[in-house]
Amino acid sequence: MTHHTTAALEFLQPTSERPYTYMYPPPDGRSWQNAAYESVAVAIRDARADGGLSIDREGYELREAPTAVRDFLDKDQVVRLYYPEVAELALAVSGASLAFVFDHLVRKRTPGSPQAFGRVEGQRPGAAGRVHCDFTPASAHRRLLQELGDKAAGVRRYAIVNLWRSIRHPVFDAPLAVCDARSVSSDDLVASDIFYPERTGEIYQAMHNPAQSWAYFHAMTREEVLIFKQYDTEMAGHTPHAAFEHPETPTGAPLRESIEIRCLLIYQGDAK
Known part of the structure; x- marks a missing residue:
């Protein structure tokens, strides 16, 4: 049975203007953000029925x-066992030669609609409801330099992937659309x-285009991982990607709890 849906x-x-968003109270009276956003209802396909998906083709x-x-x-435990x-897993899926796990984030959703980028001051990060990609070419290259230093000069192909998992219940609440x-x-x-208080990041935000094709995986379990490309x-x-409110979420479904890992991949034996 498939669970295709339409959601915002x-x-x-x-x-x-170049968009910005503050994840902490802005200094000097600046606005939290300087761009406008729109909520668009899009068709989101249950990709469990799809065969042969590939991070190098669909991207997930x-x-x-x-x-x-x-x-x-x-x-x-996360650093010692999960990294x-x-x-x-990232190497097996991608065929890359080297993998560097450099970041993880545990999210616990709070009641209500997903926040823009999943953060409310003073709380654990929740579900991120604004469509975005975690890296641009510039920020991906900065990450490459951070991880490899002088060895980065010899790298021809590299990529960054996100590996996303439910850490407790099957995901009925605020699933992730890709x-x-x-x-x-x-x-x-x-x-x-x-x-952020400690740094400035560069991401891609996305504008709506009717040509975009959206999917999710219904009721992801703790034993499954969604791998999706952030840069290549x-x-x-x-x-x-973005979290969304599924219109068929069962009443009383537990709030989604998840972990995401970001991983730099190096191909063809570079940077050994």
């Missing part, structure tokens, strides 16, 4: 991936600043 996603509206795929981690809120697990990379035009993506120097470079 939040997109950037066309703007003449789902894998069975049991884990030895018992408590994803235990940072030591090696997902690095191995956009087929083949349906994304470069004109849909707008480089944007996102300000050669193919299927960007997979926009």
